[in-house]
Amino acid sequence: MLNIADVELLFCRHGASQYSGEPVTQLQHALQTAHLAEQSGAGDELVTACLLHDLGHLLNDQGETPSLRGIDDTHQYFAIPFLRGLFPGTVLDAIKLHVDAKRYLCQANPDYYAKLSEDSKLSLALQGGVFSAEQAAAFMRQHSARDAVMLRQWDDLAKQADLETPSLAHFLARAERCALAHAAA
Numbered sequence: 001m002l003n004i005a006d007v008e009l010l011f012c013r014h015g016a017s018q019y020s021g022e023p024v025t026q027l028q029h030a031l032q033t034a035h036l037a038e039q040s041g042a043g044d045e046l047v048t049a050c051l052l053h054d055l056g057h058l059l060n061d062q063g064e065t066p067s068l069r070g071i072d073d074t075h076q077y078f079a080i081p082f083l084r085g086l087f088p089g090t091v092l093d094a095i096k097l098h099v100d101a102k103r104y105l106c107q108a109n110p111d112y113y114a115k116l117s118e119d120s121k122l123s124l125a126l127q128g129g130v131f132s133a134e135q136a137a138a139f140m141r142q143h144s145a146r147d148a149v150m151l152r153q154w155d156d157l158a159k160q161a162d163l164e165t166p167s168l169a170h171f172l173a174r175a176e177r178c179a180l181a182h183a184a185a
């Protein structure tokens with residue numbers, strides 16, 4: 001299990017790597033997603049899920065643009081065992097469901113698919129493609145599905161070359177506030 005200092009170290013060591021196919025680094029993408037959530041008034045748990053939603057990329061580096069090599073990196077699941085015990089289930093579930101939220105949004109809103117970046121369209125196919133109506137309904141019955149859909153919409157906007165954000169320390173302080181160790185203290 002990681003602690004908050006380990007999460008900070010991961011971003012310091014690997015955050016400067018480029019986000020595959022996008023004009024931002026991994027750290028910029030994480031900060032921008034959390035920042036957009038914060039601007040929308042999201043609470044500590046959802047802001048923290050936004051900050052950490054792609055932590056799997058940092059823990060399991062698959063190299064440049066794995067989708068171009070036909071690889072689904074399943075990064076939405078990779079970070080979960082490392083974060084279990086550190087954050088409540090609401091944080092973990094929003095992270096775990098953020099890829100399925102894309103499959104849901106493509107089904108619910110055809111315009112959404114058209115606006116996806118090219119790499120995101122490629123990875124969608126590898127991740128199982130657009131949900132059927134039945135799959136979309138089953139998805140939305142899951143706990144944290146709505147959080148995952150909101151996360152996903154900020155995620156899609158968090159690929160801007162020049163978007164200013166608060167620091168990593170600012171968002172780690174919010175993460176600390178919803179950490180389980182904090183709740184028990």
Ligand SMILES: [Fe+2]
Pocket residue numbers: 053054075076098
């Ligand atoms: Fe992701």
Ligand SMILES: [Fe+2]
Pocket residue numbers: 029053054155
């Ligand atoms: Fe992302």
